[in-house]
Amino acid sequence: IEVALGAQIETWIGDFDAVCGLRSEAQTQQDVYDYQERSRAWHDDLCARLELWESRNGALDVLVLAYHRILDGNLLQKFENRIVNMHPADLAVLDERGRRRYVGKRGVELAMLDGQPATRTSCFLVNEGMDEGSLVCRGPWVSVAGSRSAEEQERKQKLHSDPPALRWTMSMLAQRRLTLGEEVHVDGSRALHLDGRPLPRGGHDLTEAKGGA
Secondary structure (H helix, E strand, C coil): CHHHHHCCCCCCCCCHHHHHCCHHHCCCHHHHHHHHHHHHHHHHHHHHHHHHHHHHHCCCCCEEECCCCCCCHHHHHHHCCCEEEEECCCCCCECCCCCECCCCCCHHHHHHHCCCCEECCEEEECCCCCCCCCEEEECCCEECCCCCCHHHHHHHHHHHCHHHHHHHHHHHHHCCCEEEEEEECCCCCEEEEECCEECCCCCEECCCCCCCC
């Protein structure tokens, strides 16, 4: 927020957890329903703000998130597959069932518990699933050496893996070189095409060798 304000970028400040609570704290089905209703209302309000902004400034092409929450409501309906999320783990890694291994808020923690020597940022297009959208790009590996916690490792990624992954993603989108194909990968995500040719399931890989900062 401080960086945005310093760059004179229009900023709206809100606390999702304070308003909506945490899904993990829901103990009954009614609690889950109430949380979902609050979350939907939150995202509907954000969508209304964005639509008002668009009415004054022109249509938005894409949204960028670094967001540990599942989108829903009008916001997702309006911008589905036009929202780039930066996820702090390698979403190309699959479990024994062929599902993405490092989804959710604990992605970095799970990778470290699995003994992975490095982690990386994944940029993907948001859909209705939890970290299930098409992978656009995966950033450079960042070694876990010296990191005493998942939080510390994630901060390192924000410096060394987030920026190049997001730069590549936004550059390709701005040049309109990326399109969604009809093919479906083994993990259930739709294939992305770069200049008309399908990208691998993991999207564009910015580095092939583990290691890093």
